[in-house]
Amino acid sequence: MLGLGLIGGSLVRAAAAAGRRVWGATTSAEDARAARAEGYDVVASTEEAVARAGVEDALVVLAVPLPAVEPVLREIASVAPECRLTDVVSVKEPVADAVRRLLPRARYVGGHPMAGTSASGWAAGDAALFRDAAWVVTAEVTESDEEDDEDEAGAEGDPGLWAEVARLALDCGARVVPATPAEHDAAVARVSHLPHVLAAVLAAVGADGGPLALSLGAGSFRDGTRVMGTRPELVRAMCEGNRWALLDAVDDALGRLGAARGALASTGSLAATVAAGHAARRSWERLRSADAGSRVRVNSHDLRCLVELGRHGGRVVALDDDEAVVALPE
């Protein structure tokens, strides 16, 4: 585990609790001290952690913020250029691009657990953080029907490594969402990065109303601005790292907010805005309870099929060498 912050630290705890052997490295002396004090195995450097992964044939997990990804990949390249690698960074195309450039001989499958808190650092971690969370495991499949050589890692998916990463996620209590990097980035721009931008806008417009307005901020303001309690550099790294997909989401939000503005000004009605918002929230709540839906069993090597099920809200809830069990929403 490279990085022992909120996500890396939670993952170390969850993986250890699942019976896995895990060791880590971090550039934060504070996180290293705290993790060691709780009995976890923290080595002195990224190089040492990665060299040991080579010796013990272990999966390398990159759990650093996006701006640190390239420097860490360079460190890995100097020690273990052919490692098996995944990550838990919040965008997937930029990481995949960096891996292709800096670690072209590595086998890589991206990951992104959709879990977090506004706190950060080892101390904020929790072995239960991923319980029932969605954990995207990426597959680089194309829309074409042409079957590529699956042995060529990185070209058209790597079912073996995909399953290895998915098993780690399942061991941590998460459900696995198969997706392409591009579709992942477009989706999280809407449901993870846009919420941060809107929270920033809401908080600032509230503060523009002075102390009276802020002192009247209650439940809707508290929840709508919660993520602005997060450290600004983490929010920026996450959102700016997904710049182009986020721009599309912001444009959609500007369009919908402008439409609400126009309706309110011209007719005084927010009927369409509120109806769409309410229906969307209900759809999300139904998808959250996907356990109520059906189960399908598919070939666990068929990444194209898994990605297609992910597009329909499917989540892998169990996996063996041949078969993946996918929960589909109703």
Added chain:
Amino acid sequence: MLGLGLIGGSLVRAAAAAGRRVWGATTSAEDARAARAEGYDVVASTEEAVARAGVEDALVVLAVPLPAVEPVLREIASVAPECRLTDVVSVKEPVADAVRRLLPRARYVGGHPMAGTSASGWAAGDAALFRDAAWVVTAEVTESDEEDDEDEAGAEGDPGLWAEVARLALDCGARVVPATPAEHDAAVARVSHLPHVLAAVLAAVGADGGPLALSLGAGSFRDGTRVMGTRPELVRAMCEGNRWALLDAVDDALGRLGAARGALASTGSLAATVAAGHAARRSWERLRSADAGSRVRVNSHDLRCLVELGRHGGRVVALDDDEAVVALPE
């Protein structure tokens, strides 16, 4: 208590728990049945409840959604045109206007407890709903230094009734924020109504991303869209009832979101947006812990002074016949 939904029902419970005699009426047979089953005194009609308020010299509390305010005021006018009245509706100028038109001889001071949940109806009520919440009690004071005749109810505030309403709020565990109706409406547009509009926009943009996007919605999406779980007609009544102040807030949000869009497109940086949002959230958190600030004691009849303290984030935490204790933020 006219109306026994979430707010009225919570207020009945809290006032009774504080040792007050309270009775209510509602047009919802379900709420009436539920309240009676818990031993509360529910009379057959608004007219009966208000007539009894006249006999027992009680304060009438209007706890109906904005669209029901005018019909209920007409019912009150037919029975007790000179009653003492407050309300808990989420906008204050439209209610004050309606009272002036339909109940010109009543004494009226507006109220608005900043508390709620996305559930509704008597069953969702809770005696503790108002604990530590801000409860605006309005005062119709002007900016001029000219002293008006304070005996003329409604012209330049009614300190006697203001204190009576404030005491009800304090009895329910709330802190009282003095404000003019117009300043209240402008403030809640920013911190209560705009959050609902942005939640609707966020939910819809998420759903526009299809099942994959919705299935990846986690903490930031959950919190940012929470209030869209509320019944659409309640959200609309609240937001549309504050149309002009909300338009200003939406315009400010469009301006800030447009600026974020421009910065992201041109430089890739969200530094200004995130810094402003983070600072605003921190300001709100500091104001929330206003108990750490100072206490000032002022003449409880001096509504102009109380309103000025409210503008600076002050909250009345205790009140006797002569003196109000106001907690000020640091």
